[in-house]
Amino acid sequence: RRVLFRSETLRMNQPQDMHVDEGGRIYVLDTGNARIAVLDGQGNLLREFRVEESPLSQPQGIFVTGEGDIYVADTGNRRVVRLDAEGRFVREYPRPESPLLPADFQYEPVKVAADGRGFLYIVSRGSYRGLVQLDAEGNFHSFFAGNRTEITLFEMVKRMLYTEEQLSREVRVLPDAISNVEIDGTGFVYTTTSGAGSEQLKKFNFAGVNRLPEKTYGETPERQRNAADPADVTVHPDGFMTIVDRHSNTFSHYDPQGNLLFYWRGVEQPGSVRAGVPQSVSALGNDGGHTLYALDPSQNLIHVYRLSAFGRLVHEAVRLTLDGRYAESEPLWREAARLNADRKSTRLNSSH
Numbered sequence: 001r002r003v004l005f006r007s008e009t010l011r012m013n014q015p016q017d018m019h020v021d022e023g024g025r026i027y028v029l030d031t032g033n034a035r036i037a038v039l040d041g042q043g044n045l046l047r048e049f050r051v052e053e054s055p056l057s058q059p060q061g062i063f064v065t066g067e068g069d070i071y072v073a074d075t076g077n078r079r080v081v082r083l084d085a086e087g088r089f090v091r092e093y094p095r096p097e098s099p100l101l102p103a104d105f106q107y108e109p110v111k112v113a114a115d116g117r118g119f120l121y122i123v124s125r126g127s128y129r130g131l132v133q134l135d136a137e138g139n140f141h142s143f144f145a146g147n148r149t150e151i152t153l154f155e156m157v158k159r160m161l162y163t164e165e166q167l168s169r170e171v172r173v174l175p176d177a178i179s180n181v182e183i184d185g186t187g188f189v190y191t192t193t194s195g196a197g198s199e200q201l202k203k204f205n206f207a208g209v210n211r212l213p214e215k216t217y218g219e220t221p222e223r224q225r226n227a228a229d230p231a232d233v234t235v236h237p238d239g240f241m242t243i244v245d246r247h248s249n250t251f252s253h254y255d256p257q258g259n260l261l262f263y264w265r266g267v268e269q270p271g272s273v274r275a276g277v278p279q280s281v282s283a284l285g286n287d288g289g290h291t292l293y294a295l296d297p298s299q300n301l302i303h304v305y306r307l308s309a310f311g312r313l314v315h316e317a318v319r320l321t322l323d324g325r326y327a328e329s330e331p332l333w334r335e336a337a338r339l340n341a342d343r344k345s346t347r348l349n350s351s352h
Contacts, residue, residue: 005043005302012037012300017073017111019064020285020293026302028295029062029072036062036070036087041287043302049087056081061111061123063183071120073109080109080122091138093120098140107132113183121145121181121189128175131191145191145204147175184235192230192243200230201243201258212258219263220248228252234284234292240315242292244281251294253311255318262314278303310339 013032020026025046026039034056036049049070050056057076064070068085080093095107109132111123118136121144130146179194188211189204201217202210218228231246239256250265266277279298286292290307307315313336320329 005039005304010037010039010045014297015282015295015300016060016297017062017283018285018293018295018302019062020287021064021068022066022288024287026285026293027062027064027070028302029059031059031297034059036072036083039302041291047087049083051081051083051087051089053089054081054092061109063113065114066185069114071112071114073112073122075108075110075125078108080112080120093122093134093138096132096134096138096140100142101140105129111180113181113189115183115187115189121183123178123181126177128177131178131181131189144208145178145189145202145210147178147193147196147199179230180232182233182235184239185237188235190233190235190241192233194229194246197227200228201233201241201254203241203258215258217252217254217258218243218245219250219252219260220245221250221265231281232284234286236286237288238315238319240318242284242286244284244294246281249278249281251292251305256322261318262311273299273301276303276305310336313339 012028012030015028016031017029018026024041026041028037028039030037034050038046038048040046056072056074059072060075061073062070069090070083070085070087072081072083074081078095082090082093084090106124106126108125109122110125113121115121119141120134122132122134124132128147130143133141133144135141176193176196178191180192182190184190187206191202191204193200193202198216199214201212203212204210216227218230220228228243228245228250229247230243233241233243235241241254241256242251244251248265250263252263253261255261266274278294278296280296281294282297283295284293290312292305294303294305296303313332317329317332317336320326320332
């Protein structure tokens with residue numbers, strides 16, 4: 001089932017991010033209006049925060065903790081802002097002063113997340129070093145979850161044959177930059193990466209070790225020619241993950257171990273607004289149950305997806321399988337396969 005939130009009274013302007021808290025409230029970062037709009041699960045406006053004590057400028061990222069603290073990546077002001085649950089300004093996190101931070105590092109926060117300790121994980125625009133990790137006091141701790149440089153066979157040959165002087169004149173090969181960050185209730189840190197040919201989605205433990213398989217993530221209509229470029233990831237309480245491709249608006253849904261379960265997309269019709277068919281997606285969120293939200297800045301609305309009977313069946317089969325209850329999961333997998341075959345048959349017959 002697909003519906004959408006579009007309120008004439010809300011009047012969003014190019015919203016870039018959102019966060020759904022444990023109570024199901026949706027915090028929309030309304031970038032063009034430099035405010036935070038708080039909605040209920042039906043899309044009704046509950047309240048709004050404009051941070052008049054220290055106005056926001058082109059904010060791009062938002063994260064809300066279980067205690068209600070709100071963190072905003074205030075991109076235009078090159079800082080992260082912390083608000084309390086009532087939207088009052090608490091403090092800011094500008095570029096940290098640290099000898100460990102390179103002098104040429106450009107601090108321009110675009111996304112942010114916070115863990116249970118109050119540590120911040122910040123995506124700085126275009127940074128190839130990884131997430132900027134700050135402690136609860138705003139001190140620079142480290143670069144976290146940085147991507148590795150992909151070395152081609154040609155690059156390996158050059159390193160074997162070129163002199164140091166020749167190598168010094170070569171264009172430096174840099175890792176792909178992280179595009180988004182999320183933290184689940186157990187403390188795992190998830191990242192998405194733009195421009196990568198593989199490992200577009202990662203899941204890091206406390207020690208910074210990726211727990212997902214090294215493979216390609218995300219489906220696209222032209223998968224053989226173009227690797228997916230995920231705009232965001234949302235993690236459900238039971239570990240299931242959903243990402244969305246920023247170019248094709250294709251949603252890919254994975255189990256906690258990174259296995260693709262299913263994917264979907266709608267066919268856009270220029271000039272029309274259709275429920276569940278976004279023109280663009282800048283952020284994802286979920287209510288902790290069977291509802292997925294997709295923020296569409298091009299249309300200034302939120303698309304709402306609810307897990308189908310087929311999806312719930314697959315989820316339950318996966319849970320049983322991961323628990324080692326294979327005999328109990330087998331009939332569920334068989335029923336899921338039957339439903340999937342019926343859906344394919346229906347689509348094929350309707351196309352004739």
